[in-house]
Amino acid sequence: xxxxxxxxxxxxxxxxxxxxxxxxxxxxxxxxxxxxxxxxxxxxxxxxxxxxxxxxxxxxxxxxxxxxxxxxxxxxxxxxxxxxxxxxxxxxxxxxxxxxxxxxxxxxxxxxxxxxxxxxxxxxxxxxxxxxxxxxxxxxxxxxxxxxxxxxxxxxxxxxxxxxxxxxxxxxxxxxxxxxxxxxxxxxxxxxxxxxxxxxxxxxxxxxxxxxxxxxxxxxxxxxxxxxxxxxxxxxxxxxxxxxxxxxxxxxxxxxxxxxxxxxxxx
Amino acid sequence: xxxxxxxxxxxxxxxxxxxxxxxxxxxxxxxxxxxxxxxxxxxxxxxxxxxxxxxxxxxxxxxxxxxxxxxxxxxxxxxxxxxxxxxxxxxxxxxxxxxxxxxxxxxxxxxxxxxxxxxxxxxxxxxxxxxxxxxxxxxxxxxxxxxxxxxxxxxxxxxxxxxxxxxxxxxxxxxxxxxxxxxxxxxxxxxxxxxxxxxxxxxxxxxxxxxxxxxxxxxxxxxxxxxxxxxxxxxxxxxxxxxxxxxxxxxxxxxxxxxxxxxxxxxxxxxxxxxxxxxxxxxxxxxxxxxxxxxxxxxxxxxxxxxxxxxxxxxxxxxxxxxxxxxxxxxxxxxxxxx
Numbered sequence: 001x002x003x004x005x006x007x008x009x010x011x012x013x014x015x016x017x018x019x020x021x022x023x024x025x026x027x028x029x030x031x032x033x034x035x036x037x038x039x040x041x042x043x044x045x046x047x048x049x050x051x052x053x054x055x056x057x058x059x060x061x062x063x064x065x066x067x068x069x070x071x072x073x074x075x076x077x078x079x080x081x082x083x084x085x086x087x088x089x090x091x092x093x094x095x096x097x098x099x100x101x102x103x104x105x106x107x108x109x110x111x112x113x114x115x116x117x118x119x120x121x122x123x124x125x126x127x128x129x130x131x132x133x134x135x136x137x138x139x140x141x142x143x144x145x146x147x148x149x150x151x152x153x154x155x156x157x158x159x160x161x162x163x164x165x166x167x168x169x170x171x172x173x174x175x176x177x178x179x180x181x182x183x184x185x186x187x188x189x190x191x192x193x194x195x196x197x198x199x200x201x202x203x204x205x206x207x208x209x210x211x212x213x214x215x216x217x218x219x220x221x222x223x224x225x226x227x228x229x230x231x232x233x234x235x236x237x238x239x240x241x242x243x244x245x246x247x248x249x250x251x252x253x254x255x256x257x258x259x260x261x262x263x264x265x266x267x
Numbered sequence: 268x269x270x271x272x273x274x275x276x277x278x279x280x281x282x283x284x285x286x287x288x289x290x291x292x293x294x295x296x297x298x299x300x301x302x303x304x305x306x307x308x309x310x311x312x313x314x315x316x317x318x319x320x321x322x323x324x325x326x327x328x329x330x331x332x333x334x335x336x337x338x339x340x341x342x343x344x345x346x347x348x349x350x351x352x353x354x355x356x357x358x359x360x361x362x363x364x365x366x367x368x369x370x371x372x373x374x375x376x377x378x379x380x381x382x383x384x385x386x387x388x389x390x391x392x393x394x395x396x397x398x399x400x401x402x403x404x405x406x407x408x409x410x411x412x413x414x415x416x417x418x419x420x421x422x423x424x425x426x427x428x429x430x431x432x433x434x435x436x437x438x439x440x441x442x443x444x445x446x447x448x449x450x451x452x453x454x455x456x457x458x459x460x461x462x463x464x465x466x467x468x469x470x471x472x473x474x475x476x477x478x479x480x481x482x483x484x485x486x487x488x489x490x491x492x493x494x495x496x497x498x499x500x501x502x503x504x505x506x507x508x509x510x511x512x513x514x515x516x517x518x519x520x521x522x523x524x525x526x527x528x529x530x531x532x533x534x535x536x537x538x539x540x541x542x543x544x545x546x547x548x549x550x551x552x553x554x555x556x557x558x559x560x561x562x563x564x565x566x567x568x569x570x571x572x573x574x575x576x577x578x579x580x581x582x583x584x585x586x587x588x589x590x591x592x593x594x595x596x597x598x599x600x601x602x603x604x605x606x
Contacts, residue, residue, distance in 0.1 A: 013495070016574065017406055026407065093372070094381045116368075120403055123384050128340075128372035137468035138340065140369045158365055158474065159282075159537055165472035179525025228383055228434070231410040233402060235576060242570070242583045252587045253597035256569065257605050259585055264567045266546040267489065267513060267602070 001055035038115025075194035076186035127175035271356035284362035286445035323451030378432035405578035489515035496551020554579030
């Protein structure tokens with residue numbers, strides 16, 4: 001099974017976020033970055049499927065030069081090779097997905113995996129857009145993947161603890177839910193081997209220029225229509241008045257317990 | 268700019284989030300001086316369509332087909348493309364459910380456009396709609412402006428319609444009040460889309476629940492919940508001790524259960540249990556929306572988190588900004604002492 005796993009690099013989870021003076025993005029000078037968590041699970045699932053069924057795992061990452069560290073980590077964990085589409089900002093998920101789809105199409109994989117959403121922009125759309133652009137069947141929020149006759153059978157998460165099995169032929173695209181399995185760590189050997197693995201670096205223009213376009217091409221079509229503009233970003237205004245207790249941990253704890261007992265009367 | 272809401276039902280029961288989106292649509296329609304319509308998709312949906320027709324709407328579309336009985340992204344996308352061509356709305360709104368996430372990006376892409384997903388509020392500025400959506404798991408908001416007059420641009424290849432694609436947006440759970448709908452009497456239009464069985468590539472099978480829930484968090488009066496801030500499995504014991512000191516049930520956010528540190532049945536949130544205790548104490552839980560929807564009905568919410576900007580403080584009545592590893596043992600001691 002040839003598997004492409006689309007991964008993204010995002011600011012580390014416990015980053016203290018500050019808004020940049022432009023008001024369009026966060027201050028990124030002193031941020032540290034890591035793999036988007038759901039994508040880490042997508043990679044893990046790809047590696048496990050390869051271990052069971054053989055084949056190849058190709059990590060695909062669209063992002064700026066700094067994303068190279070996340071790609072190296074994916075290779076160290078066991079991806080066979082990687083494609084890095086170097087681009088600072090795609091603007092919207094359709095534009096990003098068009099470039100990624102062109103790169104995936106050239107690989108002709110059996111299965112495309114990605115995380116269900118990114119922890120930074122959080123559109124939760126790239127996987128499904130990719131499926132539509134590539135003309136693949138898809139399913140989202142996947143918690144289990146099994147190979148069956150004629151394709152795959154997946155376990156899809158629904159709300160309130162419900163699940164559903166869905167079957168589909170290959171090639172297909174799945175977006176993976178966090179927690180599908182236990183994440184592996186890169187071994188020392190893996191880190192060493194990663195240095196010798198192939199990373200193909202391309203610009204968005206390279207990827208798009210590298211393919212034949214046709215009249216009914218879903219991937220071409222120029223830039224998407226102008227639909228929306230992100231005007232500004234900002235920290236949400238607190239609408240709720242939270243009583244915060246200060247002082248030493250001991251003092252704060254004592255005040256909280258007193259309030260819960262005598263004001264809120266819940267204990 | 269007419270508005271269309273696509274409601275969600277499964278097996279004849281509404282997903283209640285649909286009514287929150289319907290309420291948002293009525294509000295937007297009033298503010299923009301336009302009308303809102305609503306659509307329901309499925310098979311044998313007369314009762315649902317009649318219920319919708321009792322709301323203040325321009326029209327109710329009952330989109331019926333045998334192949335819409337069980338949800339598939341292919342059938343839903345095909346049906347909705349045809350409905351959009353028929354109804355010609357400028358703005359199509361959806362509840363941001365798991366199902367909508369599964370097909371909306373496909374629908375938008377097939378029309379050469381991008382949906383604004385997971386919207387929490389809106390305002391009108393100079394006749395244009397500004398939608399607010401969250402970034403970074405709710406830590407940052409973004410204002411997204413929809414152009415007032417649609418831009419007639421190049422269509423996505425493969426699309427044969429001449430009119431420009433509408434704008435699509437999905438609304439987050441709890442963003443609008445579903446119980447504040449204006450009643451009325453709307454005409455009902457039945458629409459039978461063309462769908463071929465051969466166009467549906469995925470085969471949906473039975474719905475199931477994993478296991479019997481031994482722990483009914485819904486009945487708990489006091490809940491102490493632990494999140495990612497606890498860092499290590501061994502540290503859970505510290506929070507368990509606090510829960511015991513208070514006589515509270517121990518619960519967790521998703522990452523803790525994913526990691527196997529606590530069983531899935533103790534998970535609170537959109538994929539776990541929904542709770543409404545007298546007091547909910549969130550320890551090291553940042554408060555991503557998937558968690559908040561499961562606990563924001565709690566009477567009193569307490570948050571303990573090192574990040575003062577964590578979204579959990581948005582719903583908290585009481586809070587301590589600090590290191591949970593110092594605060595939790597002190598809390599346990601304080602509860603024991605106050606007994």
